[in-house]
Amino acid sequence: MKTVAYGHLRTAAIAAFLLAASQAGAAPLTDADRTEILAGVQAREAPLADAAMKIWGFAELGYLETKSSALLQSQLKAAGFKMEAGVAGMPTAFVASFRNGDGPVVAILAEFDALPGLAQAATPIRSPIPGQDAGHGCGHNLFGAASVNAAIALKAWMQAHKIAGELRVYGAPAEEGGSAKAYMVRDGLFKDVDIAIHWHPGNENSAAQNPSRANLSGKFRFHGVSSHAAGAPDQGRSALDGVEVMDVAANFLREHIPDGTRIHYVVTSGGKAPNVVPDFAEVYYYVRHLDPRIVQSVWGRVEDAAKGAALATGTKVDWEITGGVYGLLPNNTLGHVMDENLRRVGGPTWTAEETAFATTLAKALPNGGGDLASASRVQPYDAPDDSTGSTDVADVSWVVPTVGLSTATFVPGSPGHSWQNAAAAGSTIGVKGAVVAAKTLALTGAEVFTRPDLIASAKAELARSQGPNFRYKAMVGDRKPPLDYRKPAGAAE
Secondary structure (H helix, E strand, O other): OOOOOOOOOOHHHHHHHHHHHHHOOOOOOOHHHHHHHHHHHHOOHHHHHHHHHHHHHHOOOOOOOHHHHHHHHHHHHHOOOEEEEOHHHOOOOEEEEEEOOOOOEEEEEEEOOOEOOOOOOOOOOOOOOOOOOOEOOOOHHHHHHHHHHHHHHHHHHHHHOOOOOEEEEEEEOOOOOOOHHHHHHHOOOOOOOOEEEEEEEEOOEEOOOOOOOEEEEEEEEEEOEOOEOOOOHHHOEOHHHHHHHHHHHHHHHHHHOOOOOEEEEEEEEOOOOOOEOOOEEEEEEEEEEOOHHHHHHHHHHHHHHHHHHHHHHOOEEEEEEEEEEOOOOOOHHHHHHHHHHHHHHOOOOOOHHHHHHHHHHHOOOHHHOOOHHHHHOEOOOOOOOOOOOOOOHHHHHOOOOEEEEEEEOOOOOOOOOOHHHHHHHOOHHHHHHHHHHHHHHHHHHHHHHHOHHHHHHHHHHHHHHHOOOOOOOOOOOOOOOOOOOOOOOOOOO
């Protein structure tokens, strides 16, 4: 496997970095700078909304986001960014860069993949889109559009004030299970980045830095023997039986694994007709926990369940790990700065029409949803978080000081990966939350460029959090990116 050294500043090196950077004479960010940056982002609300709504309509699955990626690249190229497309073996991944002399390298992350099974019109009642399967139930149409347009506004301010440094936008596909950023990290695309900044659509406005769960995911494929289910059942060996026995075994594991572990699965192929013993079946598994070592241990037991199921049913099984990510490593040095900037921006304000949309949508939520007024507020920095999800941003956070926020792009109380989220992400509610995110990203990026002490402190915190002798090793191992992981099960059979 190609190894990349991610060397980080330790005690003596950090002191030297801080001294050199201070001598460079970076001017601190002023209120006039902040006003100018915010105005620059606000001026780009129309192109942000245009990109977000077009990507919402494209609703492209992981590694298949050809139109979405091209659209964001076109906005960046038009703004003068240098483009490198198809990075790390992923056709829809890109790195856009603007360099203005020697200085810090700041990365803004952008995502744009949709989820299967969540096609939904931008209406507050359940309205599947005929002929469409995928939808933006996690709001990545907003994510990519806001990140790109924040970067374009930040670049304009850097040019106007001769701010030294390099600004990059990392177009990262397939966050939903494809682990694209892990491949980017593994291939060294972040090795010279000083700070990484990201955001995510959400139910509330918060810059709290919380961990996420490490995750391994993969597909188990059982192979049996076809036969007539009534006329010659003794001659068949059901691949579906293999899947079902494996699922039973995996479910019995739940009593005997560490607290906080999540195991979930979906049968992606189980045969075509009841009277035909299926010779192929597939089940798609996720294992999560805050500790990646526990994830790997439990995953090994799931593999054992698959082997036992194959033995019990007279079938054969193989499997492919399609994704793997670390748990997010919070950086509170950067988090407090982002929190201050989010509070400067404030939460979105809804119109009467948007409030009516949210009120109607909330009727379909458990207990009538959450407090709609909370969408305009910024949550306390130390608000608790249950950290049940996973993200490939986590891999970036282990090699570069990384900071993120969420903004209210959904109706409070909406569950993640839902039709309710897809509806809001395609509405002005989603766009308003994305504008809040873009403003906060741009302000935080500007602060990083003008505060060498902040970079040094964030790197020192990362070094402490990594612990001594840390060396990044991708959970995805040596494999190439799974560009076909959204392909229908059995399509290659």
